[in-house]
Amino acid sequence: MFVDDKADMDGVGITLAIGALKALAFVYDVLTFPVYVMLQRPWRTRSLGRRVKAKPITKDTKSITYRSTTEPGPVHITLLQEKIDTMAKMFDYVSRTFPNKRCLGTREILAEEDEVQPNGRVFKKYNMGEYRWKTFAEVNMLAENFGKGVRELGNDPGENVAIFAETRAEWMIAAHGIFKQNIPLVTIYATLGDEAIAHGLNETEVTTVITSFDLMPKFKKILSLVPRVKTLIYMEDQLKTLDIAGYKNGVEIIKFSEVLKKGAASSIVGVRPKAEDTAIIMYTSGSTGVPKGVILLHKNLVATLKAFCDSTAIYEDDVMIGFLPLAHVFELLVESVCLLTGVPIGYSSALTMIDSASKIKRGTRGDATVLHPTCMTSVPLILDRISKSIQEKISKGGNVKKILFKFAYDYKVNWARRGYSTPLIDKVVFGPIRAILGGRMRLVLAGGAPLSPETHEQMNACLCATIIQGYGLTESTSSATVQDFYDKVYGRVGATTTVCDLKLVNWEEGNYRVTDKPFPRGEIILGGENISAGYYKLPEKTNEDFMETDGRRWFRTGDIGEIHPDGVLKIIDRKKDLVKLQAGEYVSLGKVEAQLKTCPLIDNICVYGDSTKQFCVALVVPNQQQLKDLALRKGIGDLPFEELCQSSEVVRAVIAELNEHGKKSKLEKFELPAAVKLVTEVWSPDMGLVTAAFKLKRKDIQERYKHEINRMYAS
Known part of the structure; x- marks a missing residue:
């Protein structure tokens, strides 16, 4: 029997290294714990995170209305x-x-x-x-x-x-x-x-x-x-x-x-x-x-x-970097909040933001390195890409680098969940990542689409910044809910703001009711001074989506949410994304996409469900490097990206990866796509397949790939 002595020695070395790191961390924790307790006061952070942020003001068997418990601030x-x-x-x-x-x-x-x-x-x-x-x-x-x-x-x-x-x-x-x-x-x-x-x-x-x-x-x-x-x-x-x-x-x-x-x-x-x-x-x-x-x-x-x-x-010393569409x-x-509060805005673009951006001359500095911003806005797709690029760089590093990073990440996350910050780890391990955005970033406001809990926690840790997720629509002037600064429960979008009431209303067709246990669920309806006057030259659509009751203007969002005991909202579905399959199961396309998009293999995905069929299919924009790595692991060979996307063997491997990832994400079997088409083109706003906020334009995608969708169902 052949024994790989080198592999065994490497394994022993890794085990010893991890043991040494844990021992060193234990000694450090014992020596510094009293200091951190006094300086950081974690009980205050935990208490603020757990406080009730919105309370019901009216309630019956068909609807519940919530209002913020936050008092108006100085501004x-x-x-x-x-x-x-x-x-x-x-x-x-x-x-x-x-x-x-x-x-x-x-x-x-x-x-x-x-x-x-x-x-x-x-x-x-x-x-x-x-x-x-x-x-x-x-x-x-x-x-x-x-x-x-x-x-x-x-x-x-x-x-x-x-x-x-x-x-x-x-x-x-x-x-x-x-x-x-x-x-x-x-x-x-x-x-x-x-x-x-x-x-x-x-x-x-x-x-x-x-x-x-x-x-x-x-x-x-x-x-x-x-x-x-x-x-x-x-x-x-x-x-x-x-x-x-x-x-x-x-x-x-x-x-x-x-x-x-x-x-x-x-x-x-x-x-x-x-x-x-x-x-x-x-x-x-x-x-x-x-x-x-x-x-x-x-x-x-x-x-x-x-x-x-x-x-x-x-x-007072905040600086914003502006690059998302002002439209x-x-x-x-x-x-506008920055202007109101005297915060300067330095403008940038994706082509010039970081040192490695496509229009920045080699050896010169990107906008973030020059500006040193403290806050920015982002959409989940950008944060997902940053997250995957970090994972990719770590996976290509040596064993020592992987061990150090994983240990530091787990160490930081464990302490963060208890209300502590980790300044030494932040500086030594995460400093180079933070430097990509100028080294001073403290706040990232994410909106436009759901942000996965995994990406949210990873970005909080690696950027050494607080990622705050919010929920709103153009029709509510962007304002609906904002995550509390101290809330460390990921996957939620915060409680309703001080100018906006939030009503959950039963949606019988989708089987969502405010009497559901453990949390009330229903369609989200927003009301307040932030609600739009309606749609321009579309009176019928305006009357369909907007209404005046209780002396307030309200908007029916079409989104489905649940409210937790602390008054915080979680988006769980969307009426327009709900498809009923032939066997009677309901599939939330947006929910499935949000879970599968966290798979490192996936850059973007559009799930399609035909109500006359028993299964879903998906159009997948794969990550090029991850797809090549998968092909090598499966022994398929080092083929060009376009050929890999055409390979039936690669497609089967991708489906297997998605099924495994979906099960870990607690998706049901009927929610997972039974067939996929690997798409070589990256979906961008210029192509008309995603919005400027990178939301999928389902009708346009389905029209562009209708032949591929038909072939997937035929197969």
């Missing part, structure tokens, strides 16, 4: 005392309060240079400088001038103006400029398809569109679909000038800076809005069809500002 009270009920009043107030403080920052691009890659290909990369800042007083003046400049171009108060641009300082300046003139702002995602963009612009009858240098070529094609558009204002590029040849005749093309000059020289008197006036017509990303314009009043926006300030800890209600309102 909320100030808004009431100062009678601030519009965005125009808000920015006038902050420019008086923080006139000389940094407000909006843009990174200087010094040059765009060719960089030769190891494979010989040449990519364009940025050589970037420092952030250039405008103070609150300067931004307020620029906004005032921009609003007047738009008026000089012929746009009167009450006449809609659209912003179709990526996130940047000029976006926010333009928005506040037109708020100051009581001009409704139409926001459209820069990643929507041409027809969806044209639909929003035509429906709102805009004649003026504010866009950017990068999107002007795209708009050249759209102009033929939007006959009312007569003026294009574009935000200039730092290095390039625009060639205006080939644009539709009769359309005025004007630089952003020229509009500012017109406004500065204007004698027009500003027309300030009232609380009931429309601030924004925000087009949803259309996850279930044609984008709808959600009407948000100034009072809706101010209500959410109050709610977010009550639920989030904000410090998304979540990003816009979080950035």
